[in-house]
Amino acid sequence: MPRTARTTAAKTTKPAGRSRRQEKAEQVRLALFDAAARIVGKHGYAGASVARITALAGVAQGTFYNYFASRQDLLDQLLPAMGEEMLAHIAGTVRGERDEVAREERRFRAFFAFLQKRPAFLRILNEAEVYAPKGFRAHLANIAADYRRALEAARGRGALPGFAEDEIEPLVFLLMAARSYTSVRYAEGPGGKVKAPPESLIRAYVKLMRHGIASGAAEE
Template sequence: MSELKLTTKGKMTRQKILSTAEEIFGEKGYFETSIAEITLRAGVAQGTYYNYFSTKKEVFDELIRQLSSSFRHQIKVAMEKETTFEAKQRAGYLAFFEWLTNHRNLYSIVQQSVLVDMKLYRWYYEKIADGFVRAIQEAIDKKECKPLNPETVAYCLMGIGQFIGMRWVFWEEEKVPDEVINEAMDLIFKGIN
């Protein structure tokens, strides 16, 4: 159902279902979660659920798309405030880690998608990579970084963000320490030697 056709109350109800699904999929996993459990915790009737989503898979797909869009937007806004490639990257990582503190279940939900829908799993990472590739190509054009393959660099940078977020935000449920961010930026921009 198109969100544009929903009333304000309808949009709120739809978002409540998505937020509740995020919690439960994160806690129990896709296969162990039922529509009945989502509607019960969300405080909506099952019939109401079907006004917005026709299946459990549909809410799962929409949830991954929404989470992806949300954090990519936050990163974009943070990066637009900076002028250099290095400053933009730092701002992007900081924005992602900040966003992640309120959406820790992202990791378990995305990892589940490899079993639920491999195309969706790949789409999720390719959308992130696309943004990185554009930023890296722009930095190459401005001679702010070496003329390496932008896709290779993108996936390397994505790995750094993925695992730092996993280590501190997802596993430890804390903020990424400043020294970790500083060391990551030092590694990215100065190398390991």
């Protein structure tokens, strides 16, 4: 093979080799995240040892430290990562809906649907404030920022009549609180399973939104 051809071949194969390594590394990282989620969902943060996580992920314990500085580092990243997954799930559900009450109903249903898809999320969220406070704070900030952008856009379209600009952030946390407590009451089932929300809960939530959010102008 001429020198120039060998050089060209080397240049084209090296990036592909790096890409394969990067892809494999990402697969291992995702496997560790998934294993950690399942372990915390079953045993709690206190029972989420590196040994249990790596055994479930199918990697050596030493490999763990190529991706995370410590066990706590992984636990602090776990909830924010799952929160991003939840936000993507909800965004796909509400896309295209212009009516704000209907959008909020879709968000609410999508939140419970995500819990059914990822039942470990409830325990990961509920224990995080104690066992992974850094991750808990990051998760709250991410969720609040995403919700605020959505509601500010809705207000810009005139969909939140009567709500002042400085009322948007309090509204965000009121709606987040509704999800937190209704999930404890209606989603948690036996054996760590997640139940579908009753339609009575959905109806009550929609009525609250329709006569609260959509009729906010009545207070002025």
